[in-house]
Amino acid sequence: MRHGHSEADVVPGRPGATSGPDDASCWLVRAVGAGARVPCLDGVERPYVDLDSAASTPASVSVAAAVDAFLPSYSSVHRGAGFKSRLSTTAYEAARHLALRHVGRDGGRHTAVICRNTTEALNHLAYRLRLDPNDVVLTTVVEHHANLLPWARYARRRYVECGTDGVFDIEDVVAGLDEKPRPKVLALTGASNVTGWLPPVDELCDEAHGRGVTVVLDAAQLAPHRPVPTGPDFVAWSGHKMYAPFGAGALVGPFAAFAEGEPFLAGGGAVELVDLDEVLWTDPPEREEAGSPNVIGAVALGAAIEELAQIGWDAISRHEAALARRLRRGLASIEGIRLLGPSPDVDTLAVATFTVEDMHHALVAARLATEFGIGVRHGCFCAHPYLIRLLGLGCDGIATARSQVLRGDRRRIPGAVRASAGLTTTVADVDALLVALRQLISGSPPPVDYVQDTATGDFFPAVEGTGWWSPASGASGGCARG
Numbered sequence: 005m006r007h008g009h010s011e012a013d014v015v016p017g018r019p020g021a022t023s024g025p026d027d028a029s030c031w032l033v034r035a036v037g038a039g040a041r042v043p044c045l046d047g048v049e050r051p052y053v054d055l056d057s058a059a060s061t062p063a064s065v066s067v068a069a070a071v072d073a074f075l076p077s078y079s080s081v082h083r084g085a086g087f088k089s090r091l092s093t094t095a096y097e098a099a100r101h102l103a104l105r106h107v108g109r110d111g112g113r114h115t116a117v118i119c120r121n122t123t124e125a126l127n128h129l130a131y132r133l134r135l136d137p138n139d140v141v142l143t144t145v146v147e148h149h150a151n152l153l154p155w156a157r158y159a160r161r162r163y164v165e166c167g168t169d170g171v172f173d174i175e176d177v178v179a180g181l182d183e184k185p186r187p188k189v190l191a192l193t194g195a196s197n198v199t200g201w202l203p204p205v206d207e208l209c210d211e212a213h214g215r216g217v218t219v220v221l222d223a224a225q226l227a228p229h230r231p232v233p234t235g236p237d238f239v240a241w242s243g244h245k246m247y248a249p250f251g252a253g254a255l256v257g258p259f260a261a262f263a264e265g266e267p268f269l270a271g272g273g274a275v276e277l278v279d280l281d282e283v284l285w286t287d288p289p290e291r292e293e294a295g296s297p298n299v300i301g302a303v304a305l306g307a308a309i310e311e312l313a314q315i316g317w318d319a320i321s322r323h324e325a326a327l328a329r330r331l332r333r334g335l336a337s338i339e340g341i342r343l344l345g346p347s348p349d350v351d352t353l354a355v356a357t358f359t360v361e362d363m364h365h366a367l368v369a370a371r372l373a374t375e376f377g378i379g380v381r382h383g384c385f386c387a388h389p390y391l392i393r394l395l396g397l398g399c400d401g402i403a404t405a406r407s408q409v410l411r412g413d414r415r416r417i418p419g420a421v422r423a424s425a426g427l428t429t430t431v432a433d434v435d436a437l438l439v440a441l442r443q444l445i446s447g448s449p450p451p452v453d454y455v456q457d458t459a460t461g462d463f464f465p466a467v468e469g470t471g472w473w474s475p476a477s478g479a480s481g482g483c484a485r486g
């Protein structure tokens with residue numbers, strides 16, 4: 005990638021913020037690498053259009069600056085008497101405090117465990133809730149695998165179904181809560197990573213709590229984009245989806261929930277005393293954080309939280325609502341595109357998943373990347389049960405896909421294309437996607453042939469030396485891992 009432009013040429017800046025409620029012509033978070041150009045098949049280098057924020061957002065310039073400013077003080081956390089260790093410990097604890105503040109919890113009753121990401125946080129919690137194999141966890145078919153698979157290890161699951169539009173009603177959840185045996189936990193996403201749909205978390209918390217059911221919120225998608233409701237008992241999210249890609253996320257919950265019993269990880273830093281056959285665990289949160297913590301990641305997470313607070317939820321919501329409308333209505337208006345999930349008039353995050361008539365999802369994504377410099381994701385987005393429902397796959401379709409994957413052939417794996425936006429995205433980025441898709445759908449022939457890799461299902465331009473494919477990309481290099 006080259007940075008051929010001054011950023012001002014390519015990306016309108018935040019100054020002046022937005023000029024009206026629907027205006028998202030400026031970014032609100034300045035991305036490291038904004039305006040970078042990427043090579044396209046015609047030999048032209050184009051400004052990279054990043055429409056993959058739901059996977060990982062770009063890094064924020066101010067987050068990177070905070071990390072840079074901290075690095076000279078970097079040292080061990082809670083493990084050294086030196087001045088820099090004290091600075092690092094203070095910075096780490098400040099980030100923990102910011103994590104609590106971001107989800108509206110107080111540091112008296114609640115604690116924040118700094119972990120790698122949402123997946124780790126939910127695995128940690130599923131272990132820590134000390135579920136009995138006969139306990140029921142009520143969850144939904146809308147969930148990301150990170151909020152499905154950890155529960156399967158420790159308890160029975162009951163699922164709330166969705167309709168063909170990818171949403172469920174409060175009544176559907178209430179039915180699951182009332183079914184006997186009563187669930188112990190309701191594990192719910194704050195926002196879908198596939199459709200951007202926002203379940204009514206507040207109401208669902210009231211229903212669950214009214215029945216003594218603990219609520220776990222997967223806020224991986226919600227936390228960067230909307231205020232996190234204070235109702236859920238536990239909240240998990242990731243820094244890399246909120247402009248802080250330095251490997252830290254958070255699990256927030258009541259202090260008391262972590263005060264007894266074995267922690268998820270055993271090791272140094274989590275103990276008071278150890279003898280060869282005895283261990284005295286320390287108090288949370290350190291009890292839950294065995295091993296040297298990721299202080300750089302925590303500093304980055306804290307800086308991102310501060311940046312979002314400075315921008316403010318009003319401006320964030322305005323910006324992203326404008327992008328969501330433009331993206332979802334724009335896609336829905338193109339003949340040959342099928343937008344999955346709720347109608348474009350429903351309030352969602354700026355996320356849109358769609359299929360293109362007669363074109364493989366992997367080919368659409370490849371052509372957007374190689375011919376237009378647009379980065380999107382394709383596949384099933386780590387939410388296979390949800391995609392199956394949104395695509396309307398029957399039992400035969402599922403069985404065929406399964407047997408093909410078992411044979412190592414992913415060429416016909418079902419899926420869709422996802423475009424997602426955030427505070428580094430502008431209306432111009434969304435428009436670039438819509439223009440490119442219209443061009444693809446109009447039948448404009450590809451400038452070169454594409455070949456499909458059997459092992460991954462991905463498409464690559466059949467041109468030597470373009471860097472789009474190498475034997476090393478093989479199965480492990482696929483861009484649609486579930």
Ligand SMILES: Cc1ncc(COP(=O)(O)O)c(C=O)c1O
Pocket residue numbers: 058059121122123124148150151193195196197222224225242244386
């Ligand atoms: C809704 C949702 N939950 C959980 C995750 C898992 O997040 P991570 O990969 O950061 O652990 C994701 C990631 O895409 C997500 O979108």
